[in-house]
Structures are given as C-alpha cells and as structure tokens.
Amino acid sequence: xxxxxxxxxxxxxxxxxxxxxxxxxxxxxxxxxxxxxxxxxxxxxxxxxxxxxxxxxxxxxxxxxxxxxxxxxxxxxxxxxxxxxxxxxxxxxxxxxxxxxxxxxxxxxxxxxxxxxxxxxxxxxxxxxxxxxxxxxxxx
Amino acid sequence: xxxxxxxxxxxxxxxxxxxxxxxxxxxxxxxxxxxxxxxxxxxxxxxxxxxxxxxxxxxxxxxxxxxxxxxxxxxxxxxxxxxxxxxxxxxxxxxxxxxxxxxxxxxxxxxxxx
Ligand SMILES: Nc1ncnc2c1ncn2[C@@H]1O[C@H](COP(=O)(O)OP(=O)(O)O)[C@@H](O)[C@H]1O
Ligand SMILES: [Mg+2]
Numbered sequence: 001x002x003x004x005x006x007x008x009x010x011x012x013x014x015x016x017x018x019x020x021x022x023x024x025x026x027x028x029x030x031x032x033x034x035x036x037x038x039x040x041x042x043x044x045x046x047x048x049x050x051x052x053x054x055x056x057x058x059x060x061x062x063x064x065x066x067x068x069x070x071x072x073x074x075x076x077x078x079x080x081x082x083x084x085x086x087x088x089x090x091x092x093x094x095x096x097x098x099x100x101x102x103x104x105x106x107x108x109x110x111x112x113x114x115x116x117x118x119x120x121x122x123x124x125x126x127x128x129x130x131x132x133x134x135x136x137x138x139x140x
Numbered sequence: 141x142x143x144x145x146x147x148x149x150x151x152x153x154x155x156x157x158x159x160x161x162x163x164x165x166x167x168x169x170x171x172x173x174x175x176x177x178x179x180x181x182x183x184x185x186x187x188x189x190x191x192x193x194x195x196x197x198x199x200x201x202x203x204x205x206x207x208x209x210x211x212x213x214x215x216x217x218x219x220x221x222x223x224x225x226x227x228x229x230x231x232x233x234x235x236x237x238x239x240x241x242x243x244x245x246x247x248x249x250x251x252x253x254x
Contacts, residue, residue, distance in 0.1 A: 017219070020198035027202065037204075044202040045178050052195070105191045105199075110175035117179065 006066040011051060013060025023048040026065050042118040042138045043072050049111040050076045050134055056101050074136045082128040141250055143207050143230050149244050150234040156221050157230025163206050167253025170242050174199040184253040190238055192216055197223040211238045
C-alpha cells in the first residue's frame with residue numbers, strides 16, 4: 001500500500017459494554033490488509049486499553065488509525081478532565097478509577113503502562129479541564 | 141490438550157463452540173483483571189476467569205484466545221455469547237473455583253505461558 005489509509009471512530013463515553021468495538025474493527029481491518037499478526041496484536045492491545053480509558057476516564061472521544069508502509073499510528077483524542085501528573089499516571093498500579101470500574105475488570109492501573117509496552121512510540125498531550133490526546137505508533 | 145478434554149476434566153458445560161472442541165491448547169492464563177490478561181497473557185490461548193462481562197470476550201478477542209473458561213458457575217449472558225460466536229471463541233462454564241480449575245488443568249499437562 002503506497003496510499004495512507006485512515007479509519008476514524010467516535011467512542012461513546014456512556015456505554016462500557018460497547019467499549020472495544022473500535023479496536024475490534026481495527027483488528028479486522030488490519031487483518032484484511034495483510035498486516036503481520038505480531039503488529040496487529042500490539043495495535044489491538046494498545047488501542048483497546050486506550051479505548052477503555054476514554055470510556056472510564058474521559059466520557060468518550062475520537063480515535064483515528066492510519067496505516068502507512070512504515071507504521072500504524074493511533075491518535076486517541078478526548079475532551080475529558082486531562083491527566084494532572086503524567087509520570088504518576090504512567091506508573092504500574094496507579095489508578096483513579098472508581099471501585100465500580102474495578103469490579104468490571106479494569107482500573108488496575110495497567111492501561112497506560114500496557115499502551116507503552118506494546119507500542120514503539122507513545123506521546124501524551126494533556127491539558128487539565130480540556131482533554132487528552134494520546135498518539136501511539138507501532139512500526140511495521 | 142483439546143478444548144473437549146478440558147471440558148471433560150473440568151466437568152464443564154459448552155455454552156458455545158462444541159464445533160471448536162478439537163482445537164488444541166498448551167498454555168493458559170487466569171485472572172480477573174483484564175489489564176493483567178492484556179499485559180501478561182503472552183502465548184496463552186485459553187483464559188480462565190471469574191469475571192463475567194462483555195469486556196472478557198473483547199479482551200480474549202484482542203489476544204486471539206480460542207477458549208474462555210468461566211469458573212464458580214458464572215454464566216455469560218446472550219450478548220456475551222453472541223460476541224464469542226462472532227469471533228469463534230469457545231465458552232465453557234465450570235462450577236469449580238479458580239484455584240481448583242487451574243490445578244486440574246495443570247495436572248493434566250497445561251502450563252502458564254507468559
Ligand atoms: N484519557 C484519560 N483522561 C483522563 N485521565 C486519564 C486518561 N487515561 C488515563 N487517565 C488517568 O491515568 C490513570 C492511569 O491510567 P491506566 O494506567 O490506564 O489505569 P486505569 O485505567 O486502570 O486507572 C487513570 O486512573 C486516570 O487517572
Ligand atoms: Mg486504563
């Protein structure tokens with residue numbers, strides 16, 4: 001593919017049961033494009049954690065995924081509360097999630113560390129009270 | 141060990157995926173926190189969990205898991221089973237607690253894969 005392909009998703013912040021649909025769709029699309037299963041796995045895990053975060057911490061947002069010859073770029077943008085202390089948020093086990101979220105299997109403070117672990121590049125841009133944009137790349 | 145053999149040693153029921161019963165698995169991961177599964181599941185293709193909500197199936201999907209085993213008699217609802225059908229993920233339910241279910245599978249030669 002010499003053309004760059006982009007997929008855009010709008011994430012509903014109210015519906016935890018539907019969180020992950022966008023990541024699922026991207027996984028299928030990358031499979032059809034013939035992307036390696038190793039890269040697909042990294043993208044799926046990182047995007048899914050990011051998608052869950054948008055639902056549990058930021059009331060939804062949008063995700064753009066673009067595929068080029070060299071990499072897959074995911075941009076997750078929300079208009080949530082922002083992240084006050086990125087270093088703290090990146091620590092394994094740090095979470096501000098409510099008990100209710102924990103009982104659903106998330107909120108163990110592993111999401112951001114997982115996103116970092118499974119991608120080759122990750123950048124967090126956040127403004128308190130305005131929102132957060134997380135850009136992640138997986139090299140092909 | 142095939143999914144059929146796991147079903148038998150665990151006295152489990154197939155909630156979906158009898159047609160997948162011949163699939164073979166070697167490595168198993170068990171957890172109730174889905175982020176732990178995403179982080180450490182590695183090459184595991186079977187997930188044992190006591191958590192029961194649609195995100196369990198989503199997590200399994202992201203990791204290409206072929207079989208989810210619900211312990212403690214947890215029963216997924218129709219929405220979850222529909223998700224599993226759509227992704228061809230077999231779903232078993234056993235009355236055993238997590239520790240016992242893991243122990244039985246370990247005794248039968250399955251291992252953790254991370
Ligand atoms: N999109 C976001 N908007 C606002 N805060 C966020 C966002 N993503 C993560 N955070 C903050 O960073 C913390 C750590 O995130 P994460 O590692 O995914 O753990 P968890 O989601 O389990 O709490 C969260 O508890 C939350 O305080
Ligand atoms: Mg998270």
